[in-house]
Amino acid sequence: MDISKKLVETHSLTKEECLELFSLFNNSEVMEYLKEEAVKVRKQYYGTKVFTRGLIEFTNYCKNNCYYCGIRRDNRNVERYRLSEEEILACCANGEKLGFRTFVLQGGEDPWYTQERIADIVKKIKKAHPDCAITLSVGEKSKEIYKAWKEAGADRYLLRHETANTSHYHMLHPESMHLSNRKQCLYDLKELGYQVGAGFMVGSPGQTWEHLAEDLVFLQELQPQMVGIGPFIPHHDTKFAKEEAGSVDLTLKLLSVLRLLLPKVLLPATTALGTLDPLGREKGLSAGANVVMPNLSPVENRKQYELYDNKICTGDEAAKCKNCLSARVRSAGYELVEDRGDYIG
Ligand code: SAM
Numbered sequence: 001m002d003i004s005k006k007l008v009e010t011h012s013l014t015k016e017e018c019l020e021l022f023s024l025f026n027n028s029e030v031m032e033y034l035k036e037e038a039v040k041v042r043k044q045y046y047g048t049k050v051f052t053r054g055l056i057e058f059t060n061y062c063k064n065n066c067y068y069c070g071i072r073r074d075n076r077n078v079e080r081y082r083l084s085e086e087e088i089l090a091c092c093a094n095g096e097k098l099g100f101r102t103f104v105l106q107g108g109e110d111p112w113y114t115q116e117r118i119a120d121i122v123k124k125i126k127k128a129h130p131d132c133a134i135t136l137s138v139g140e141k142s143k144e145i146y147k148a149w150k151e152a153g154a155d156r157y158l159l160r161h162e163t164a165n166t167s168h169y170h171m172l173h174p175e176s177m178h179l180s181n182r183k184q185c186l187y188d189l190k191e192l193g194y195q196v197g198a199g200f201m202v203g204s205p206g207q208t209w210e211h212l213a214e215d216l217v218f219l220q221e222l223q224p225q226m227v228g229i230g231p232f233i234p235h236h237d238t239k240f241a242k243e244e245a246g247s248v249d250l251t252l253k254l255l256s257v258l259r260l261l262l263p264k265v266l267l268p269a270t271t272a273l274g275t276l277d278p279l280g281r282e283k284g285l286s287a288g289a290n291v292v293m294p295n296l297s298p299v300e301n302r303k304q305y306e307l308y309d310n311k312i313c314t315g316d317e318a319a320k321c322k323n324c325l326s327a328r329v330r331s332a333g334y335e336l337v338e339d340r341g342d343y344i345g
Pocket of ligand 1: 068069070106107108109137138139140158159160162200201230231232233234235272307308
């Protein structure tokens with residue numbers, strides 16, 4: 001069977017088949033077909049709905065030293081900040097007024113935010129906003145800690161696996177970090193009943209077609225409810241400062257492939273995509289994405305959460321960000337909805 005048809009009909013690909021499909025990525029007829037089929041599948045499950053996630057970047061302290069990341073521990077040029085509990089709750093209150101029904105608490109791996117402190121914040125947000133979902137994205141923790149946060153009320157967890165290939169993982173991270181642990185965290189989170197998001201950067205330094213094929217195989221194994229992919233973008237204060245950014249075009253193609261591999265997956269059109277191309281997020285939606293993640297963090301801290309250079313939306317109030325995104329979503333032929341946007345089982 002033709003490999004693109006196989007993907008459309010069976011929603012699965014082996015590593016070898018992924019590589020065969022990648023060899024057709026320059027064939028515009030095949031790619032047009034895959035994009036159309038991806039949109040069909042997306043509309044079958046989610047219609048024209050696009051879900052929003054209000055992103056609260058609550059700390060840029062990090063104990064890790066990921067080579068690609070602007071807020072890595074050894075970057076002495078970052079002015080570090082932590083939002084207080086009151087500030088986080090104020091972001092949520094503002095968000096609910098603006099129509100958000102999911103809050104994503106994302107940060108570096110900041111030891112100041114202990115198990116208890118995070119659990120406390122989660123409980124307070126749930127109490128104030130019982131109709132909203134809470135997503136955590138604070139890195140690798142023990143299963144016990146994840147369990148405590150789930151019991152406190154967290155619904156979802158985002159932890160990109162970054163790359164499913166061990167030697168590539170070591171090109172991107174210091175020796176103290178291990179892919180096996182990251183994968184274990186993802187399986188633990190799933191077992192605990194979280195809706196789980198994995199994902200990777202497209203075009204990260206050293207990435208090969210083989211690595212991408214392994215990413216797609218791993219995602220089929222894990223069966224996450226969400227997948228975050230966006231182009232790698234260099235940050236001037238990292239050792240990858242002079243590396244080339246990932247490709248918008250390749251990210252869009254992979255979004256369509258992911259929609260077909262995991263038909264019901266929640267797939268964001270990421271800020272990184274919008275940073276490299278002014279219409280990147282609209283193009284992401286047209287390729288099969290169904291989620292956008294506007295920023296709810298206080299404007300005065302936005303610049304300090306610079307994971308990569310030229311990150312967009314660092315100067316606008318949340319309301320403005322939401323209106324801007326709403327117009328972008330409409331222009332792509334979709335509608336932003338006030339909904340928790342849970343995975344449909
Ligand atoms: N600390 C948490 C973790 O490790 O999962 C969450 C925060 S981390 C900064 C969020 C994501 O940002 C990472 O998973 C990574 O894929 C992405 N990121 C970091 N640096 C990037 C860069 N230079 N270009 C594109 N994405 C980047």
